[in-house]
Amino acid sequence: MNPAKVVRSEVKQLTDLPNIGKACAADLHLLGIETPVQLLGKNPYDMYQTLCDKTGQKHDPCMLDVFISITRFMAGDDPKPWWFYTEERKQTLLIS
Secondary structure, X not given: OOHHHOOHHHOXXXXXXXXXXXXXXXXXHHOOOOOHHHHOOOOHHHHHHHHHHHHOOOOOOHHHHHHHHHHHHHOOOOOOOHHHHXXXXXXXXXXX
16 A cells, blocks of 8 residues: 555555555465554564565565555555665665
Protein backbone atom coordinates (compact mmCIF):
# COMPACT_ATOMS: atom_id res chain seq x y z
CA MET A 1 0.00 0.00 0.00
CA ASN A 2 1.11 3.53 -0.65
CA PRO A 3 2.65 4.80 2.62
CA ALA A 4 0.61 8.01 2.42
CA LYS A 5 -2.59 5.94 2.59
CA VAL A 6 -1.63 3.68 5.50
CA VAL A 7 -3.72 4.01 8.65
CA ARG A 8 -2.01 2.18 11.49
CA SER A 9 -5.25 1.19 13.22
CA GLU A 10 -6.50 -0.41 10.00
CA VAL A 11 -3.45 -2.59 9.33
CA LYS A 12 -4.83 -6.12 9.50
CA GLN A 13 -3.30 -7.95 6.55
CA LEU A 14 0.08 -7.78 4.84
CA THR A 15 -1.14 -5.66 1.94
CA ASP A 16 -2.27 -3.02 4.44
CA LEU A 17 1.40 -2.36 5.24
CA PRO A 18 3.33 0.48 3.59
CA ASN A 19 5.03 -0.58 0.34
CA ILE A 20 3.42 -4.03 0.27
CA GLY A 21 1.37 -5.28 -2.65
CA LYS A 22 0.43 -8.80 -3.68
CA ALA A 23 3.92 -9.79 -4.90
CA CYS A 24 5.68 -8.63 -1.73
CA ALA A 25 2.98 -10.24 0.40
CA ALA A 26 3.73 -13.53 -1.41
CA ASP A 27 7.43 -13.12 -0.56
CA LEU A 28 6.51 -12.56 3.09
CA HIS A 29 4.38 -15.73 3.00
CA LEU A 30 7.48 -17.61 1.78
CA LEU A 31 9.17 -16.40 4.95
CA GLY A 32 6.33 -17.74 7.09
CA ILE A 33 4.89 -14.30 7.79
CA GLU A 34 1.12 -14.31 7.47
CA THR A 35 0.15 -11.24 9.50
CA PRO A 36 1.73 -7.83 10.13
CA VAL A 37 2.18 -8.51 13.84
CA GLN A 38 4.59 -11.33 12.96
CA LEU A 39 7.04 -8.68 11.77
CA LEU A 40 7.60 -7.42 15.31
CA GLY A 41 11.20 -8.04 16.32
CA LYS A 42 12.22 -9.32 12.87
CA ASN A 43 15.59 -8.35 11.40
CA PRO A 44 15.05 -7.08 7.83
CA TYR A 45 18.58 -8.08 6.77
CA ASP A 46 17.98 -11.66 7.94
CA MET A 47 14.59 -11.66 6.20
CA TYR A 48 16.20 -10.59 2.93
CA GLN A 49 18.93 -13.24 3.14
CA THR A 50 16.37 -15.93 3.98
CA LEU A 51 14.24 -14.91 0.98
CA CYS A 52 17.28 -15.14 -1.30
CA ASP A 53 18.17 -18.55 0.16
CA LYS A 54 14.63 -19.93 -0.12
CA THR A 55 14.18 -18.81 -3.72
CA GLY A 56 17.72 -19.62 -4.83
CA GLN A 57 18.23 -16.16 -6.28
CA LYS A 58 19.61 -12.83 -5.22
CA HIS A 59 16.70 -10.42 -5.06
CA ASP A 60 16.93 -6.75 -5.89
CA PRO A 61 18.40 -4.94 -2.84
CA CYS A 62 15.38 -2.64 -2.91
CA MET A 63 13.49 -5.58 -1.41
CA LEU A 64 15.66 -5.12 1.64
CA ASP A 65 14.57 -1.48 1.76
CA VAL A 66 10.96 -2.68 1.75
CA PHE A 67 11.69 -5.09 4.61
CA ILE A 68 13.33 -2.28 6.59
CA SER A 69 10.30 -0.06 5.97
CA ILE A 70 7.77 -2.59 7.22
CA THR A 71 9.73 -3.76 10.26
CA ARG A 72 10.27 -0.14 11.29
CA PHE A 73 6.60 0.66 10.73
CA MET A 74 5.54 -2.26 12.90
CA ALA A 75 8.01 -1.09 15.56
CA GLY A 76 6.17 2.26 15.66
CA ASP A 77 7.79 4.47 13.02
CA ASP A 78 5.66 6.50 10.63
CA PRO A 79 4.98 4.87 7.25
CA LYS A 80 7.64 5.91 4.74
CA PRO A 81 8.31 4.99 1.11
CA TRP A 82 10.77 2.13 0.73
CA TRP A 83 13.38 4.38 -0.92
CA PHE A 84 13.64 6.39 2.28
CA TYR A 85 15.77 3.48 3.60
CA THR A 86 18.04 3.01 0.56
CA GLU A 87 20.91 5.14 1.86
CA GLU A 88 20.74 3.47 5.28
CA ARG A 89 20.92 0.04 3.64
CA LYS A 90 23.89 1.07 1.52
CA GLN A 91 25.74 2.44 4.53
CA THR A 92 24.93 -0.61 6.67
CA LEU A 93 26.13 -3.04 4.01
CA LEU A 94 29.37 -1.08 3.58
CA ILE A 95 30.05 -1.50 7.30
CA SER A 96 29.14 -5.21 7.39
